[in-house]
Amino acid sequence: MSSRVDLHLHTTASDGQFSPAEVVRQAIALGMTVIAVTDHDTTEGIAEARETARGSALEVIPGVEISTDVADSEIHILGYYINDQDAQLRRELEVFRKSRVNRAQGMVDKLTRLGLPLEWDSVRQIAGEAAVGRPHVARAMLQRGYVSSMDEAFHLYIGRNGPAYVERYKLTPVEALKIILAADGLPVLAHPLQSTDLVPQLAKSGLVGLEAYYTGYTPEDTRHLLDLAAQYGLLVTGGSDFHGQNTGAGSALGEVVVPQILPQRLAACHRRRQAQRVRTASPTS
Numbered sequence: 001m002s003s004r005v006d007l008h009l010h011t012t013a014s015d016g017q018f019s020p021a022e023v024v025r026q027a028i029a030l031g032m033t034v035i036a037v038t039d040h041d042t043t044e045g046i047a048e049a050r051e052t053a054r055g056s057a058l059e060v061i062p063g064v065e066i067s068t069d070v071a072d073s074e075i076h077i078l079g080y081y082i083n084d085q086d087a088q089l090r091r092e093l094e095v096f097r098k099s100r101v102n103r104a105q106g107m108v109d110k111l112t113r114l115g116l117p118l119e120w121d122s123v124r125q126i127a128g129e130a131a132v133g134r135p136h137v138a139r140a141m142l143q144r145g146y147v148s149s150m151d152e153a154f155h156l157y158i159g160r161n162g163p164a165y166v167e168r169y170k171l172t173p174v175e176a177l178k179i180i181l182a183a184d185g186l187p188v189l190a191h192p193l194q195s196t197d198l199v200p201q202l203a204k205s206g207l208v209g210l211e212a213y214y215t216g217y218t219p220e221d222t223r224h225l226l227d228l229a230a231q232y233g234l235l236v237t238g239g240s241d242f243h244g245q246n247t248g249a250g251s252a253l254g255e256v257v258v259p260q261i262l263p264q265r266l267a268a269c270h271r272r273r274q275a276q277r278v279r280t281a282s283p284t285s
């Protein structure tokens with residue numbers, strides 16, 4: 001039985017296998033009640049997802065997953081209930097999209113020099129309307145028979161320590177928090193088990209929650225994150241990190257069991273902050 005809540009989903013707007021409309025249709029077919037579309041560094045799939053869900057019992061929370069850098073690692077920040085029309089947010093995400101294309105081209109060039117040539121047009125075709133990213137390069141490598149799986153492509157070639165790796169546009173976690181907060185969103189640390197040391201600093205900088213229910217997390221992992229969230233007064237979210245079928249990323253739609261109360265608490269926090277913004281913006285008598 002699938003969970004009725006999934007707050008971490010990807011579509012073809014970034015590196016997912018299915019269109020926003022198809023993800024919504026699958027969620028409805030599973031009887032889900034709340035999902036969040038959280039594509040990597042883009043909000044382009046939100047409108048289609050919400051329109052497809054119109055008239056159904058499914059709520060689609062507008063979201064994003066912003067990639068950031070720390071020493072020798074990447075940290076992802078989820079943003080919920082963002083204003084996807086916010087001008088600053090759109091400018092920042094456009095920079096990300098352009099940098100992704102340049103980065104992917106650099107990886108293709110490096111792979112060619114390594115004796116593994118790829119046609120750039122093939123990579124773009126795999127990406128479709130989405131911004132080109134590493135998964136699309138990995139799929140092109142898989143199609144050419146250079147690797148036996150996408151995981152192998154990352155591990156041997158285009159992962160952080162691989163010979164074809166190219167650095168990307170850098171943003172710090174705190175900078176991502178500020179971008180999400182400025183777009184009226186709620187920032188949450190994605191799959192945080194390996195980055196819990198950052199929680200104290202991020203909590204001071206505006207972090208709202210931790211993703212405690214996640215693909216591969218044990219009950220002990222989740223309990224640890226629940227305790228950490230309680231220590232810093234943070235909300236809790238959860239999701240599958242769904243990218244599609246046989247993609248090597250995340251798990252199946254709704255496979256991670258997320259308590260129904262969590263999106264309710266997230267929505268209540270959003271309402272409180274909206275009300276506070278209205279009070280702050282209202283002229284005093």
